[in-house]
Amino acid sequence: MNNNLNLLIVDDDKNLLSVLKTILTEENHNVSTCSDGQTAIDMCGKTKFDLVITDLIMPGISGLEVLREVRRLNPDSLVILITGFGSLETAVQAIREGAYDYITKPFKLDEIKIIVNHAGEKISLIRENRNLISKLQEAYRQLQTINDTINNSSKNQEGCEKKITVSGVPEEDILITGGMLPLYYTEGLHQPVLSHLERVATLKEKGYLTEEEFNLCKSKLFRNIRH
Numbered sequence: 001m002n003n004n005l006n007l008l009i010v011d012d013d014k015n016l017l018s019v020l021k022t023i024l025t026e027e028n029h030n031v032s033t034c035s036d037g038q039t040a041i042d043m044c045g046k047t048k049f050d051l052v053i054t055d056l057i058m059p060g061i062s063g064l065e066v067l068r069e070v071r072r073l074n075p076d077s078l079v080i081l082i083t084g085f086g087s088l089e090t091a092v093q094a095i096r097e098g099a100y101d102y103i104t105k106p107f108k109l110d111e112i113k114i115i116v117n118h119a120g121e122k123i124s125l126i127r128e129n130r131n132l133i134s135k136l137q138e139a140y141r142q143l144q145t146i147n148d149t150i151n152n153s154s155k156n157q158e159g160c161e162k163k164i165t166v167s168g169v170p171e172e173d174i175l176i177t178g179g180m181l182p183l184y185y186t187e188g189l190h191q192p193v194l195s196h197l198e199r200v201a202t203l204k205e206k207g208y209l210t211e212e213e214f215n216l217c218k219s220k221l222f223r224n225i226r227h
Contacts, residue, residue, distance in 0.1 A: 003120030005029045006047070010040040010054035010066060011082070020053065023109050024116060037061025041069045048074050050123050051100075051116065056083035056090065064097060071098045076126065078119050082107075139203055146199060146217070 007029045011017045014035060021031045032049070034040050038061050040054060052070050056063035067079045078100035083090065091102045100122075101115050197218065204214040 003117065003124050005050040005116070005120050005123065007031050007116070008040060008043060008047075008049040008052045009033045010035070010037065010052065010058070010063070012036060012055060012058045019109070020112065023113065027113060027116070029116070029120075037063070037066045040066050041073075044070050044073050044077070049077055051078045051080065051119050053080045053082065053112075053116075056081050056094070057085060064094065067094065067097050067099055076123075078123065080115060080119065142199060142203060143217070 007024060009017060009020050009024070009031060010033070011020070012035050017033050017035060021033050025031050032043065032047075034043060037054070037058055040052070041061065043049075044052065049070075052066070054063040054066045063081050063083070067081065070077050070079050079098065080101045080103065081094045081099050082103050082105060084105035094102050100119055103111065103115065201214070204211070
């Protein structure tokens with residue numbers, strides 16, 4: 001699981017800003033920094049950051065305002081708020097505004113590392129889930145295309161089916177070379193069927209279909225051709 005993040009740190013304390021950038025860069029994160037809220041908002045409008053760490057109390061635009069704008073611009077971005085004026089009320093408000101976490105000064109640098117690592121794990125899971133959903137949607141679209149094609153082929157073959165006859169060989173014994181099951185040869189139809197079968201087999205090889213689902217698709221292909 002790759003937890004390396006594109007990260008923005010916002011703090012008007014330039015010494016703290018430098019320290020945080022150093023330790024998080026050492027953790028193999030891509031770290032950008034700025035010292036005021038407006039610049040942070042402008043940067044988030046141009047670049048999608050996985051994680052934003054911002055001081056809560058800053059001149060001009062506060063960390064809560066940065067949080068709101070980051071969430072508006074990039075809803076997937078996580079935000080951690082830092083403040084030296086910690087209170088339960090502020091923490092609750094920050095969480096309600098969508099903050100991923102909240103930490104008060106003074107804090108240990110290891111504490112920041114742990115929180116950022118946890119955020120990275122969450123971001124990686126979100127990415128993996130979306131990637132999986134995308135693959136499942138693509139697999140569903142391919143199966144739907146196969147299903148639609150099979151249905152259309154079944155309709156189109158009505159009244160125009162032509163069986164091959166081989167002298168001395170019963171029709172039910174005629175097989176298409178390479179077929180796994182008895183399959184009638186229908187003029188103009190066998191090549192698309194084989195093509196669909198190959199697509200279903202590819203889906204199975206890529207792990208999108210279980211053995212049972214593959215057999216069901218294959219069975220439907222042959223069943224629709226016979227009927």
